[in-house]
Amino acid sequence: MNINSKVTLSNRCINLWLLLIVLFVFSCTLPPKTETEIVIQSDTNLPEQTFENEEYVMVTTAVSMPMYMNRDQRSFLRWGKARNVKVSILGPADWDVPAQINAIEEVIGTRPTGLLINGTDPAIAQVINKAVAAGIPTVVYDSNIPNANHHAFLGTDWYEIGKMQGEEMVKLINGKGKIGYMGILGMSNMEAGFRGLLDVLKKYPEIEVVGKFDSKASVEEAARISADLISAHPDLAGICGFDGPSGPGISLAVKEAGKSGKIKITTVDGEPEHLQLVREGTIQLLAAQKRELFTWYGAQFLYDMAHKTNSLSANDKGAGITSIPYHVNTGLLRITKENVDLFIK
Amino acid sequence: MIQRIVQDRIYLLIALLMVVSIITGIIFPTTFPTFTNFSQIFLNVSIDAIVAVGMMLLLISGVFDLSVGSVVAFVACLVAYFMQEANIPVPLAILLAIASALLIGLVNGYLIAYKEINPMIQTLAMMGIVRGAALMISVAGAQNLPYHFNIIGQSKLLGVQMPVWYMLLTVLVFSFLMTRTIFFRRYYYIGGNEKAAELSGIHVKKMKMIAFVISAGLAGVAGILISSRLGAALPTLGRGLELRVITAVILGGASLSGGFGKIPGALLGALFMGIIANIMVIARVSGYWQEIILGIILIFTLWLDKALLKKYSKL
Numbered sequence: 001m002n003i004n005s006k007v008t009l010s011n012r013c014i015n016l017w018l019l020l021i022v023l024f025v026f027s028c029t030l031p032p033k034t035e036t037e038i039v040i041q042s043d044t045n046l047p048e049q050t051f052e053n054e055e056y057v058m059v060t061t062a063v064s065m066p067m068y069m070n071r072d073q074r075s076f077l078r079w080g081k082a083r084n085v086k087v088s089i090l091g092p093a094d095w096d097v098p099a100q101i102n103a104i105e106e107v108i109g110t111r112p113t114g115l116l117i118n119g120t121d122p123a124i125a126q127v128i129n130k131a132v133a134a135g136i137p138t139v140v141y142d143s144n145i146p147n148a149n150h151h152a153f154l155g156t157d158w159y160e161i162g163k164m165q166g167e168e169m170v171k172l173i174n175g176k177g178k179i180g181y182m183g184i185l186g187m188s189n190m191e192a193g194f195r196g197l198l199d200v201l202k203k204y205p206e207i208e209v210v211g212k213f214d215s216k217a218s219v220e221e222a223a224r225i226s227a228d229l230i231s232a233h234p235d236l237a238g239i240c241g242f243d244g245p246s247g248p249g250i251s252l253a254v255k256e257a258g259k260s261g262k263i264k265i266t267t268v269d270g271e272p273e274h275l276q277l278v279r280e281g282t283i284q285l286l287a288a289q290k291r292e293l294f295t296w297y298g299a300q301f302l303y304d305m306a307h308k309t310n311s312l313s314a315n316d317k318g319a320g321i322t323s324i325p326y327h328v329n330t331g332l333l334r335i336t337k338e339n340v341d342l343f344i345k
Numbered sequence: 346m347i348q349r350i351v352q353d354r355i356y357l358l359i360a361l362l363m364v365v366s367i368i369t370g371i372i373f374p375t376t377f378p379t380f381t382n383f384s385q386i387f388l389n390v391s392i393d394a395i396v397a398v399g400m401m402l403l404l405i406s407g408v409f410d411l412s413v414g415s416v417v418a419f420v421a422c423l424v425a426y427f428m429q430e431a432n433i434p435v436p437l438a439i440l441l442a443i444a445s446a447l448l449i450g451l452v453n454g455y456l457i458a459y460k461e462i463n464p465m466i467q468t469l470a471m472m473g474i475v476r477g478a479a480l481m482i483s484v485a486g487a488q489n490l491p492y493h494f495n496i497i498g499q500s501k502l503l504g505v506q507m508p509v510w511y512m513l514l515t516v517l518v519f520s521f522l523m524t525r526t527i528f529f530r531r532y533y534y535i536g537g538n539e540k541a542a543e544l545s546g547i548h549v550k551k552m553k554m555i556a557f558v559i560s561a562g563l564a565g566v567a568g569i570l571i572s573s574r575l576g577a578a579l580p581t582l583g584r585g586l587e588l589r590v591i592t593a594v595i596l597g598g599a600s601l602s603g604g605f606g607k608i609p610g611a612l613l614g615a616l617f618m619g620i621i622a623n624i625m626v627i628a629r630v631s632g633y634w635q636e637i638i639l640g641i642i643l644i645f646t647l648w649l650d651k652a653l654l655k656k657y658s659k660l
Contacts, residue, residue: 031492031499063632088629093636094585098571102389106626109385110376122488123577147489186580191485214480 054306055086056299057107060118061100062217063091067244067271067291068118072141075292076116079299085113087299095184095217097121108134114302116295119143119155122188137305141294143189144327152301154328156289158189162196164332165240165266168285169201172264176206177237180229182213182222182246190242193268197240210236215246222249230257241267247274251282270335270343278340286335288343293330301325354598357649358613362620369624376627384505388574390619391508392417395567397590397597397611398519399560404594405523406556407536407603410453411468413564414586415475418579420446420568422479425487425578428494435494443565449475450561454554472587479580486579490572498573508570512612515563520608532556536603592639593618596646617642 058076060068073089080087090107092099097120104117104127115131117124119140125148131138132149140150143158169179181197183190194212201207210233215222222245230236230253239250247267254263260282267274270288277283301324304310310323335343370378396413403409420442427438453471456462500507522529534542535549543549564583572578595601596617597610621642625635 027503029501029504030496057629060632089631090626090629091632093632095581096584097579097581098392098575101575102385102622103626105385105389106382106623109379109382110627121486121577121579121581123486123575123579125488126576185480186483186485188485 053086055088055112056080056114056116056302057088057090057112058116058118058295058299059100059104059107060089060091061097061120062093062095063089064093065217065244067269070271071291072118072295076295076299079296083299083303085303088112091118095120097123100124101127104128104131108136112136113306114139114299116141116298116302117150119145119153119189120187122146124148137302139298139301139324141298142289142291143192151305151322152298152324152326152328154294154298154301154330156332157329158192159196160332161242161268161287161289162193162198163200164196164287164334165193165268165285166197166200168266169197169238169240169264170204170207172266172284173207173237175204178208178210178233178235179238179240180210180213180226180233180236181240181242182215182225182250183242184217185212185214193242215241215243215249217243217245219245219249219252222246223252224249226250226253227256230254230259230263236263238264238266241265244269244271244274247277247283247286251277255282270333272344275335275340275344278335278337279344281337284336286333288333288335290330290333297328297330353607354596354646355607355610355613357646358597358610358617361646362613362617365620365624369620369627373627377624380504382623382627384509386616386619386623387509387512388506389623390615391512392567392571393586393590393593393619394512394612394615395515395570396560396564396586397593397615398515398608399563400590400594401597401599401606401608401611402519402523402529402532402556403560404591404599404601405536405603405606406532406553407539408457408464408553408556409468409591409601410450410557410560411465411587412449412453412471412475413560413590414583415472415479416446416449416561416564417568417571417583417586418479418581419449419475419482420565421572421578421582422483422487422580424494424569425490425572426482428491429487435491439494439569442569443562446561446565446568447558450558451554453561454557457557458550458553476580483578483580486577486581488577490576490578495573495576498570499576506574508574511566511570515566516608516612523608533604536605538604589618590615592643596643 062068076087076089090103100120101124107115108131114137117128117138117140119142122145125145128138128140128145128148128150138150139152142155144153144155179201181194183193201209213225215225222241226239226249241247241250247269250265254260254265265283266285267283268287270286274283274286278286305322305324312321312323313319316323376382400409400413423445424438424442427433427441428435449471453467457464457467498508502510531547531552534547535552539549571582593614594611597614599606599610618639621639622635625638
């Protein structure tokens with residue numbers, strides 16, 4: 001190969017690279033800078049709803065979690081049967097937010113009549129906006145998602161859950177003693193609950209918070225942490241739990257230490273095992289969510305929106321309004337030994 | 346010829362992918378065989394596939410890394426911390442976060458290769474340490490990451506989101522390295538017979554350490570990509586990723602005993618799992634069944650592979 005041919009070859013390479021760079025620059029699409037750009041897109045391109053294959057899809061994470069199955073999903077399925085429409089439940093088996101996002105992205109492509117999304121983490125905001133931009137009625141339940149354009153939210157204020165537990169715990173231990181608390185660390189809703197608890201406890205200088213622990217959504221882990229806490233602090237006054245498995249786990253350790261009723265327990269959820277522990281006096285308070293309402297009314301909102309059940313103007317879409325409530329706080333159930341029998345079915 | 350095809354699991358996987366795609370395309374003609382759906386599938390597997398390339402390199406050399414999922418979360422949280430709390434410019438924050446991933450890989454590699462700590466124990470311990478660090482840095486995660494950072498994972502080229510292109514680039518680069526460079530080909534010798542490789546003058550310990558550094562580096566890149574795609578950094582990112590990736594790599598032709606596997610196999614394995622997950626979403630198969638079906642497919646593929654190999658090796 002002579003010098004001229006080498007030069008020609010290197011020139012060709014440079015040209016090819018330049019061509020690739022030009023192609024890259026002109027083919028590259030940048031994401032929208034603000035949320036408004038997404039809204040504008042959604043307002044202009046909303047396709048008309050058809051009911052040929054009417055289907056409502058719920059996308060959650062940890063789809064096989066007993067509480068989700070027994071309450072959220074059962075209620076959603078019951079709603080589908082009552083309305084005589086197809087309902088589907090999708091999402092990863094474990095707590096995996098990116099996998100939930102992937103599932104939502106894939107569901108958008110299949111254009112369901114309505115999309116009911118478990119608000120697991122603020123990171124799902126973008127995919128919610130994508131669903132809204134695709135013209136799919138979208139309702140979020142459980143925890144609200146900031147910076148998302150969903151049409152409605154139904155759920156509980158997790159800060160209030162923490163506050164309710166804190167206020168009850170203060171009463172139970174007469175405003176003094178050592179407290180530990182646990183939940184799934186890293187989840188935004190639980191962190192809000194922790195803040196609610198600490199905001200109450202910090203008003204009582206005689207209360208000492210001995211630690212925040214990761215129950216890893218596991219009964220065994222919650223029991224292990226509680227047992228260690230009891231060993232390290234024999235004068236422990238109380239433990240607060242923020243995820244479903246915490247209640248049975250804490251109770252197990254407290255019972256094994258022979259301190260049932262002496263160490264006070266407040267926690268979340270109202271599953272049969274939780275209710276039984278309240279009845280026997282191991283757990284003093286359950287701050288339970290009305291989860292059945294999340295999915296029943298969430299699905300109903302989607303139905304009403306798709307069917308235009310309530311029109312608020314001559315052209316709601318044109319007026320840029322939706323005819324369903326934007327924010328619904330379903331409230332909390334306060335379950336104690338006094339009223340627990342009413343909740344055991 | 347048939348024997349050669351059968352001996353390479355990649356061909357079996359391509360055939361399975363084609364059969365499954367054609368059948369699903371016939372059943373769901375409007376939703377499955379579309380550009381949007383396939384670009385979505387590729388996007389969904391891109392993070393797993395990038396991590397799988399590193400895992401393939403490790404499995405070829407006869408080791409594996411259970412800390413990759415935690416590294417993904419750690420790098421995502423660290424880069425967010427650098428940008429939002431320390432006000433470090435985006436490019437520098439990315440470089441520092443990836444450097445920290447490389448450091449994790451270096452520690453893993455050094456302790457496994459030079460101090461002979463069992464890879465499973467070492468990477469399991471590192472998995473816990475790094476996940477804890479991610480939780481400590483970000484608590485409930487960081488939202489609203491800078492726009493110029495989000496561009497990395499949210500821009501599109503030719504209508505396909507950028508992580509897909511990064512994935513293809515990673516696969517191409519490492520395929521080239523593994524097939525065309527003497528340095529990387531040595532990993533096959535190490536995985537095939539470590540003692541013989543050492544006797545032939547290969548610096549086995551150094552090579553193993555480098556493999557861990559590369560794998561952690563790719564996990565770091567994956568952490569940057571997933572957080573820029575989400576516009577958020579979660580300490581819960583990458584949970585269960587290590588097992589998913591090892592499954593994909595084994596499906597793609599690697600062996601836990603080392604010495605086997607090709608880089609495109611990592612992509613195909615991840616893609617196969619992604620397509621199955623996509624089909625289950627389209628067919629509205631509940632999440633309860635997804636794990637069961639993926640498990641059955643893994644066992645079936647490995648059984649088919651063994652059966653075909655047995656039959657045709659007799660020819």
